[in-house]
Amino acid sequence: MELILKYFPKLTDDQIDKFTRLEGLYQDWNLKINVVSRKDIDELYLRHVLHSLAIAKVIDFKPGTNILDVGTGGGFPGIPLAILFPECSFHLVDSIAKKLKVVDEVVEGLGLENVKTTNKRVEDIHGTYDFIVSRAVAAMPTFVHWVKGKIAKKQNHELKNGIIYLKGGDLTEELQNYKTVRIYNITDFFQEDFFETKKVVHLPMKYKG
Numbered sequence: 772m773e774l775i776l777k778y779f780p781k782l783t784d785d786q787i788d789k790f791t792r793l794e795g796l797y798q799d800w801n802l803k804i805n806v807v808s809r810k811d812i813d814e815l816y817l818r819h820v821l822h823s824l825a826i827a828k829v830i831d832f833k834p835g836t837n838i839l840d841v842g843t844g845g846g847f848p849g850i851p852l853a854i855l856f857p858e859c860s861f862h863l864v865d866s867i868a869k870k871l872k873v874v875d876e877v878v879e880g881l882g883l884e885n886v887k888t889t890n891k892r893v894e895d896i897h898g899t900y901d902f903i904v905s906r907a908v909a910a911m912p913t914f915v916h917w918v919k920g921k922i923a924k925k926q927n928h929e930l931k932n933g934i935i936y937l938k939g940g941d942l943t944e945e946l947q948n949y950k951t952v953r954i955y956n957i958t959d960f961f962q963e964d965f966f967e968t969k970k971v972v973h974l975p976m977k978y979k980g
């Protein structure tokens with residue numbers, strides 16, 4: 772938890788309480804359904820919570836923003852972002868039911884009222900969103916194909932709405948066709964070795980309706 776406060780020193784008592792309780796909830800649920808690896812549970816705050824919050828260093832979501840987390844798995848990046856942005860709404864989607872069971876339990880355990888979950892493939896989700904966030908789900912061309920029709924017409928964040936994706940390694944080839952893409956090194960925000968090759972990819976997508 773100290774790690775989160777190091778980079779987000781202005782958290783409210785309620786946010787600190789939720790981030791603190793997160794670890795116990797994941798530990799309990801992971802014993803029953805193994806959704807997060809042992810090593811990852813031991814380093815939950817670094818590998819999952821702080822990694823998810825790198826998105827907040829790229830976009831400061833305004834109150835009222837609605838966000839889709841595609842392939843949320845055990846709830847990342849959606850759950851940490853929902854704690855950080857209590858006035859935004861988050862829709863967490865995954866095609867595997869057992870993963871969402873853990874997410875549902877964590878959401879209930881924390882009393883997170885700004886999160887809803889759906890067990891579907893993202894291709895079958897028909898809402899629109901200001902932002903689509905994700906980590907480690909598909910190559911960018913596939914991902915863009917899945918979500919490009921889901922960017923809200925009424926945009927809150929002038930020109931910035933679109934995809935924010937957490938990914939690692941050399942992305943030059945994969946992203947060469949996207950002219951507006953911005954790539955941020957996570958080590959620019961968090962000085963931790965774990966993030967050495969990890970990036971935040973921001974692909975603004977203007978609605979063309």
Ligand SMILES: C[S@@+](CC[C@H](N)C(=O)[O-])C[C@H]1O[C@@H](n2cnc3c(N)ncnc32)[C@H](O)[C@@H]1O
Nearest residue numbers: 842843844847865866867891892893906907908
């Ligand atoms: C490698 S896991 C990443 C989970 C989580 N985002 C994280 O970073 O911890 C990929 C997840 O994407 C989900 N997924 C893959 N394709 C999907 C699709 N088309 N629609 C919804 N979920 C999908 C899988 O079920 C899996 O839970």
